[in-house]
Amino acid sequence: MRAGALQGEGRRIPMNLFDDVAHKVNAALGALAEEGVLPAAVDTANVKVEPPRDEAHGEVSTNAAMVLAKQAKMPPCELAEKIAEKLRADADLTDVAVAGPGFINMRLAQPFWNRLLSAVLALGDAYGCSDMGGGEKVNVEYVSANPTGPLHVGHTRGAVFGDALANLLEETGFDVTREYYINDAGAQVQALARSVYLRYCEALGLKIEKIPEGLYPGEYLKPLGQALVMEHHYALLKMEEEQWLPIVRDFAIDMMMVMIRDDLAALGITHEVFFSERTLHESGAIEETIREMEQQGLIYTGQLPPPKGKPPEDWEPRDQLLFRSTDFGDDIDRPLKKSDGSYTYFAADVAYIREKLRRGHMQLVYVLGADHGGYVKRLQAANAALSGGKARLIARLCQLVKLYRGGEPVKMSKRAGEFITMREVVDEVGADVVRFMMLTRSNDAPLDFDFEKVKEQSRDNPVFYVQYAHARIASVFRNAAQELPENLLQADDDSIRWELLEDAAEHTLMRRVGEYPRMLAAAARAHEPHRVAFYLMDLAGDFHALWNKGKENPQLRFILPDDPERTQARLGLLRAVRQVLRNGLRILGVAPVEEM
RNA sequence: GGCCCCGUAGCUCAGCUGGAUAGAGCAACGGACUUCUAAUCCGUCGGUCGGAGGUUCGAAUCCUCCCGGGGUCGCCA
Numbered sequence: 040m041r042a043g044a045l046q047g048e049g050r051r052i053p054m055n056l057f058d059d060v061a062h063k064v065n066a067a068l069g070a071l072a073e074e075g076v077l078p079a080a081v082d083t084a085n086v087k088v089e090p091p092r093d094e095a096h097g098e099v100s101t102n103a104a105m106v107l108a109k110q111a112k113m114p115p116c117e118l119a120e121k122i123a124e125k126l127r128a129d130a131d132l133t134d135v136a137v138a139g140p141g142f143i144n145m146r147l148a149q150p151f152w153n154r155l156l157s158a159v160l161a162l163g164d165a166y167g168c169s170d171m172g173g174g175e176k177v178n179v180e181y182v183s184a185n186p187t188g189p190l191h192v193g194h195t196r197g198a199v200f201g202d203a204l205a206n207l208l209e210e211t212g213f214d215v216t217r218e219y220y221i222n223d224a225g226a227q228v229q230a231l232a233r234s235v236y237l238r239y240c241e242a243l244g245l246k247i248e249k250i251p252e253g254l255y256p257g258e259y260l261k262p263l264g265q266a267l268v269m270e271h272h273y274a275l276l277k278m279e280e281e282q283w284l285p286i287v288r289d290f291a292i293d294m295m296m297v298m299i300r301d302d303l304a305a306l307g308i309t310h311e312v313f314f315s316e317r318t319l320h321e322s323g324a325i326e327e328t329i330r331e332m333e334q335q336g337l338i339y340t341g342q343l344p345p346p347k348g349k350p351p352e353d354w355e356p357r358d359q360l361l362f363r364s365t366d367f368g369d370d371i372d373r374p375l376k377k378s379d380g381s382y383t384y385f386a387a388d389v390a391y392i393r394e395k396l397r398r399g400h401m402q403l404v405y406v407l408g409a410d411h412g413g414y415v416k417r418l419q420a421a422n423a424a425l426s427g428g429k430a431r432l433i434a435r436l437c438q439l440v441k442l443y444r445g446g447e448p449v450k451m452s453k454r455a456g457e458f459i460t461m462r463e464v465v466d467e468v469g470a471d472v473v474r475f476m477m478l479t480r481s482n483d484a485p486l487d488f489d490f491e492k493v494k495e496q497s498r499d500n501p502v503f504y505v506q507y508a509h510a511r512i513a514s515v516f517r518n519a520a521q522e523l524p525e526n527l528l529q530a531d532d533d534s535i536r537w538e539l540l541e542d543a544a545e546h547t548l549m550r551r552v553g554e555y556p557r558m559l560a561a562a563a564r565a566h567e568p569h570r571v572a573f574y575l576m577d578l579a580g581d582f583h584a585l586w587n588k589g590k591e592n593p594q595l596r597f598i599l600p601d602d603p604e605r606t607q608a609r610l611g612l613l614r615a616v617r618q619v620l621r622n623g624l625r626i627l628g629v630a631p632v633e634e635m
Numbered sequence: 636g637g638c639c640c641c642g643u644a645g646c647u648c649a650g651c652u653g654g655a656u657a658g659a660g661c662a663a664c665g666g667a668c669u670u671c672u673a674a675u676c677c678g679u680c681g682g683u684c685g686g687a688g689g690u691u692c693g694a695a696u697c698c699u700c701c702c703g704g705g706g707u708c709g710c711c712a
Binding site for chain 1: 636637638639640641647648649650651652653654655656657658659660661667668670671672673674675676677692693705706707708709710711712
């Protein structure tokens with residue numbers, strides 16, 4: 040049997056009940072292989088153990104028989120029966136049955152659930168965490184906005200996504216570095232410097248005309264002009280541009296980065312590394328990279344064909360220094376130098392990839408806007424060439440966020456430098472709301488963000504819905520502290536009689552709690568933090584449903600003064616639910632609230 | 636024209652990398668409050684999964700070709 044092929048046979052995820060069952064299934068298959076029912080070298084790579092969609096099919100289900108039928112040279116149902124026979128011997132499993140085209144459905148015996156719920160309480164914040172990543176070094180680069188202006192809504196989604204993804208990977212056992220690439224080389228920061236210089240002149244009382252085309256007209260640069268006056272007085276006025284430009288540029292970049300970091304902090308985002316593009320130029324890293332690539336035959340001088348479809352009017356063939364990215368899956372080879380001899384942005388990026396690889400990162404994650412989709416293949420080509428195919432480069436593209444206010448689109452004029460900043464959004468609705476809302480869609484689906492709707496306290500608002508579940512649980516515990524004797528509240532977790540959780544809605548909630556580690560692992564593998572948000576909405580929904588059953592049937596209330604043992608079991612379940620809500624929200628970077 | 640993403644209920648979207656009769660919310664309709672917070676819950680209605688082929692025990696999911704929407708396309712970052 041191929042070792043580690045079956046899910047759950049590699050790294051075990053603590054208290055992932057599906058992993059535990061997978062382990063049992065694998066043992067059963069091993070036994071059948073020994074008996075000669077299955078070939079000794081059976082390939083179990085496609086065998087899965089998962090929750091069935093329909094509760095009627097049990098709590099756990101496996102497709103083992105259907106996947107292995109061909110290898111066993113036996114009809115699926117017949118093989119399923121043989122596997123089921125082995126599984127029935129396990130005391131943790133009940134109702135083992137063959138169904139449909141050959142699924143094996145089963146339920147988990149009470150001791151199994153007892154262990155799970157006790158473990159959730161014992162593990163606390165660690166429930167759901169795993170060592171799946173095995174400490175692999177992952178670099179997550181996100182935001183990386185040009186230091187030429189404040190962060191706007193467009194950056195917000197990538198910022199939240201990247202941060203939540205980093206949290207997710209961290210909690211699933213990866214060694215994560217959060218990184219921000221500062222584009223502080225090139226024409227844009229020169230334009231920034233000239234814009235700030237104009238504001239400096241303005242602050243000195245000189246009359247400035249309209250900010251010229253190509254420069255940054257935003258009001259936000261005025262304080263920088265004033266600050267320059269405080270520091271340099273009239274000195275910069277007497278200088279030639281080539282003298283003042285580096286001074287003003289460096290000053291402006293520093294100031295903008297202070298502002299950007301401050302805005303990110305307001306959203307609860309901190310990067311461990313801020314990496315400057317300019318250092319790649321100044322340290323000679325780009326030259327070194329190109330030299331190395333030349334030695335490996337990855338670079339040549341040649342001409343590119345004109346773009347198909349609509350050839351640009353000023354097109355003329357030109358010899359260029361090109362990276363053979365087509366050898367690594369790209370559509371066209373990519374230039375590393377501009378016609379003036381300076382390096383392209385891409386050349387710096389290649390050197391940057393080399394730098395990240397040198398630091399030992401095996402996974403390079405790029406969180407980008409959807410408009411950078413065309414850039415991904417060349418990044419991946421560069422990574423493949425430089426890492427020898429050993430490291431992975433994963434790009435996640437975030438689609439646009441459309442702003443609304445009460446159903447009406449919010450108008451923005453980019454040309455006039457008017458845009459809604461990230462800070463404005465955070466200040467108006469709060470960091471928690473922004474963060475949660477940004478993750479209520481898959482990253483590659485466009486997102487509508489309505490200022491009014493996200494402040495509503497209703498079912499429509501997923502942030503509220505999840506927070507409300509947490510607050511209601513907190514409220515139960517406040518009441519319990521009033522109504523129940525102290526010895527009941529302080530009882531030992533190990534003495535909880537979990538089997539007293541008998542209602543179907545309690546079981547639904549219990550199962551959902553049990554799914555959390557599996558969901559987390561899958562979300563991390565897919566680099567999809569939005570799954571955590573969707574899971575939390577489902578968990579909250581299950582909880583609200585149980586809550587309401589207690590209204591219709593007083594016997595289902597959480598606190599039953601006449602039945603201390605059942606009360607204890609129900610409060611135990613609520614503690615487990617509260618714990619999972621907290622753990623999930625922590626990954627999203629959202630604080631749970633105690634009351635609303 | 637090339638490449639990338641999307642197309643699932645009237646609307647907004649999930650769908651756990653191939654599983655069983657495709658799911659939520661909103662909207663529409665009908666119910667549940669002397670409350671452990673009704674800021675919630677329950678039920679009903681609603682889908683040729685853009686279209687056509689293919690792969691196999693099995694496809695919304697994988698492959699090919701179309702249709703429609705968005706992004707992007709040598710020296711900007």
